[in-house]
Amino acid sequence: MRPDVRRWLRRRTFSAATWGAAELAEARRAQGATVSVVLPALDEEPTVGAIVTAVREELVRRVALVDEVVVVDSGSADRTAAVAAAAGARVVDTTTVLAAHGRVPGKGEALWKGLAATSGDLVVFVDADLVGFDPQFVVGLLGPLLTDPGIGYVKALYDRPLSTTEGIVPSGGGRVTELVARPLLNAFWPELAGFVQPLSGEYAGRRELLEQVPFVSGYGVEFGLLVDLAALAGVDALAQVDLGTRRHGHQSDAALGRMAGQILQTALSRRPHAGAPAADLLQFLRTADGVEAVSWNVGVTERPPMSAVRAETGGSRP
Numbered sequence: 001m002r003p004d005v006r007r008w009l010r011r012r013t014f015s016a017a018t019w020g021a022a023e024l025a026e027a028r029r030a031q032g033a034t035v036s037v038v039l040p041a042l043d044e045e046p047t048v049g050a051i052v053t054a055v056r057e058e059l060v061r062r063v064a065l066v067d068e069v070v071v072v073d074s075g076s077a078d079r080t081a082a083v084a085a086a087a088g089a090r091v092v093d094t095t096t097v098l099a100a101h102g103r104v105p106g107k108g109e110a111l112w113k114g115l116a117a118t119s120g121d122l123v124v125f126v127d128a129d130l131v132g133f134d135p136q137f138v139v140g141l142l143g144p145l146l147t148d149p150g151i152g153y154v155k156a157l158y159d160r161p162l163s164t165t166e167g168i169v170p171s172g173g174g175r176v177t178e179l180v181a182r183p184l185l186n187a188f189w190p191e192l193a194g195f196v197q198p199l200s201g202e203y204a205g206r207r208e209l210l211e212q213v214p215f216v217s218g219y220g221v222e223f224g225l226l227v228d229l230a231a232l233a234g235v236d237a238l239a240q241v242d243l244g245t246r247r248h249g250h251q252s253d254a255a256l257g258r259m260a261g262q263i264l265q266t267a268l269s270r271r272p273h274a275g276a277p278a279a280d281l282l283q284f285l286r287t288a289d290g291v292e293a294v295s296w297n298v299g300v301t302e303r304p305p306m307s308a309v310r311a312e313t314g315g316s317r318p
């Protein structure tokens with residue numbers, strides 16, 4: 001493992017259990033910092049209400065850590081907007097926010113318009129399809145931002161069970177992460193190899209940073225933000241926090257194939273024009289007190305065309 005990644009992992013990996021909501025509410029009051037929670041939502045009627053209710057009850061009413069909870073409706077065909085509003089969220093629509101800019105499809109559009117529709121100094125993004133959401137997710141994401149001015153962006157890390165027709169298997173979620181995003185980051189942005197969940201849908205950042213980078217319109221948004229914020233602020237301004245376990249609604253393999261395509265487009269549009277890609281791949285295992293990084297060499301060599309070999313040796317086909 002690269003020494004810089006080992007150092008980053010040690011210095012910038014936190015546990016959500018480190019902080020309490022009341023402690024952070026006091027910290028943000030003392031700093032005069034405001035906090036917005038943004039949920040991008042497309043047809044999330046079954047799950048959005050419980051998430052909004054949990055954030056509002058625990059982090060707005062019981063403890064004043066969060067100032068606004070905004071659900072960004074991406075054109076839902078179900079009752080997402082009504083359910084979110086009934087739970088107390090302010091609901092905005094991607095067609096009306098920054099209407100002069102029109103509307104493009106995709107999650108990143110919802111996040112970009114969520115940033116426009118809110119005012120918090122700190123912005124927390126939470127997917128609206130989470131099952132078993134815990135308000136401590138928001139507390140954990142805000143912890144590093146409210147206790148270290150040198151940190152500007154915090155990604156969630158967690159175990160990702162996979163719901164299958166046979167039930168829930170303890171791992172296996174994050175399929176595009178494991179098969180596409182992690183290999184791409186390790187190859188072309190090895191300094192970011194320490195992120196356990198580079199595509200996690202829960203993250204928080206300082207508005208002053210988030211407003212300086214583009215938001216990729218579709219599912220490339222997480223990949224794009226990670227690479228662009230690292231380039232803007234430096235890897236040491238980024239951190240990750242262990243939230244334990246995260247369960248969410250899963251898409252089909254075909255849909256994940258399209259997601260992978262968008263992430264590949266995003267990566268290739270940012271590909272550093274350096275030399276050969278790095279050959280090390282860092283994967284992660286859950287341990288009793290955190291995560292363990294395991295480094296693999298995925299370098300490949302190649303044999304020359306057989307025609308060239310034959311030309312060299314004057315050989316002919318057997």
Ligand SMILES: O=c1ccn([C@@H]2O[C@H](COP(=O)(O)OP(=O)(O)O)[C@@H](O)[C@H]2O)c(=O)[nH]1
Nearest residue numbers: 040041042044074106107110127128129251
């Ligand atoms: O065009 C879109 C696609 C997704 N989402 C929301 O973005 C979050 C993550 O999307 P999804 O669950 O489809 O991705 P996955 O978690 O399966 O990777 C969810 O709250 C979606 O409702 C959205 O607002 N607009």
Ligand SMILES: O=C(O)[C@@H](COP(=O)(O)O)O[C@H]1O[C@H](CO)[C@@H](O)[C@H](O)[C@H]1O
Nearest residue numbers: 173174175176177199201219222250251
């Ligand atoms: O991490 C992943 O591989 C994908 C798919 O997760 P699953 O295989 O359905 O658990 O989910 C994430 O990626 C999306 C693209 O960045 C994010 O928008 C989602 O919030 C995140 O869940």
